[in-house]
Amino acid sequence: MQTAELIQTVTGSAFKTSVLEGTGPIAVEFMSYGCAHCRVLEPILQQAADRVKAREHVFRVNVAVERELAERYQLEGTPTLVMFLNAQEVGRTEGPHPTLSGVMSAITGPFDSLKQGS
Amino acid sequence: MQTIPAPILLFNGECAVCRSIAHWVGVSAQGVPVGARIDERPIGDDPAALRSLNPDLDIWAAYETIHLLMPDGSMKVGGEAVAEVLRSLPNCRWFAWTFDLKLLGFRPFQLLLDAGYFVLADVRPLLGCESCGIPSPPVKFIRSLIDRLLQARPGKTRAPHFTASNRAVKPTA
Numbered sequence: 001m002q003t004a005e006l007i008q009t010v011t012g013s014a015f016k017t018s019v020l021e022g023t024g025p026i027a028v029e030f031m032s033y034g035c036a037h038c039r040v041l042e043p044i045l046q047q048a049a050d051r052v053k054a055r056e057h058v059f060r061v062n063v064a065v066e067r068e069l070a071e072r073y074q075l076e077g078t079p080t081l082v083m084f085l086n087a088q089e090v091g092r093t094e095g096p097h098p099t100l101s102g103v104m105s106a107i108t109g110p111f112d113s114l115k116q117g118s
Numbered sequence: 119m120q121t122i123p124a125p126i127l128l129f130n131g132e133c134a135v136c137r138s139i140a141h142w143v144g145v146s147a148q149g150v151p152v153g154a155r156i157d158e159r160p161i162g163d164d165p166a167a168l169r170s171l172n173p174d175l176d177i178w179a180a181y182e183t184i185h186l187l188m189p190d191g192s193m194k195v196g197g198e199a200v201a202e203v204l205r206s207l208p209n210c211r212w213f214a215w216t217f218d219l220k221l222l223g224f225r226p227f228q229l230l231l232d233a234g235y236f237v238l239a240d241v242r243p244l245l246g247c248e249s250c251g252i253p254s255p256p257v258k259f260i261r262s263l264i265d266r267l268l269q270a271r272p273g274k275t276r277a278p279h280f281t282a283s284n285r286a287v288k289p290t291a
Contacts, residue, residue, distance in 0.1 A: 077280050
């Protein structure tokens with residue numbers, strides 16, 4: 001696993017241990033360095049990751065490298081944020097609005113909805 | 119930091135326009151001695167590998183703007199990188215000297231080149247590259263007109279901040 005500031009990049013082998021076997025709310029950004037929308041989102045996602053770091057982990061998967069993960073999660077493009085809880089996908093946002101509020105809503109909304117529902 | 123024997127031109131390997139330009143540079147540089155020849159390399163997907171070439175090199179910045187890594191450890195970006203590449207090519211040297219020409223403290227031909235690079239960078243999405251940058255509103259408008267004319271985008275409407283990419287999620291062979 002490589003460390004990139006607040007968002008850790010996970011490779012195929014680390015995905016299982018970090019995301020599927022991880023505890024608590026987890027957000028994964030499926031991205032590619034060659035994706036212009038990912039580039040715009042990057043500093044905002046860093047900010048959002050800083051805000052939620054006490055209660056949520058944020059990871060990054062480079063789909064240009066991790067093709068198998070991209071296929072497994074049936075991604076149709078980038079950036080796609082997928083939220084996991086106890087190894088289950090609980091929410092997904094394709095191309096979140098590149099504002100702090102838009103990203104915060106994308107990465108915390110599914111977990112908040114689950115809390116309210118329970 | 120790796121020692122670089124010759125300048126390295128980093129290009130977006132996902133972009134057909136960038137690949138064509140890099141290919142043209144390679145072909146034009148034929149006959150140039152190896153040490154003086156620019157080495158074209160796709161940016162790739164490994165931030166650490168890029169930092170090993172130059173610690174100040176950021177992969178996001180490399181995809182956003184053309185970068186030329188110099189053997190002395192410096193970097194040239196944008197129009198300055200293009201000027202340096204043209205200076206190195208035998209078929210462009212005859213006019214590339216003009217980029218150094220100063221008039222009243224300005225370099226008018228370099229300014230023109232900077233403007234040309236800026237325009238090309240903006241219209242690349244029109245030429246088929248979505249990964250180089252998000253087009254400005256006029257370019258977006260023109261592209262939407264072209265898409266409508268060609269009916270190139272049937273199906274569901276995409277989120278506006280999303281690259282529905284056949285490269286980003288290309289199925290494995």
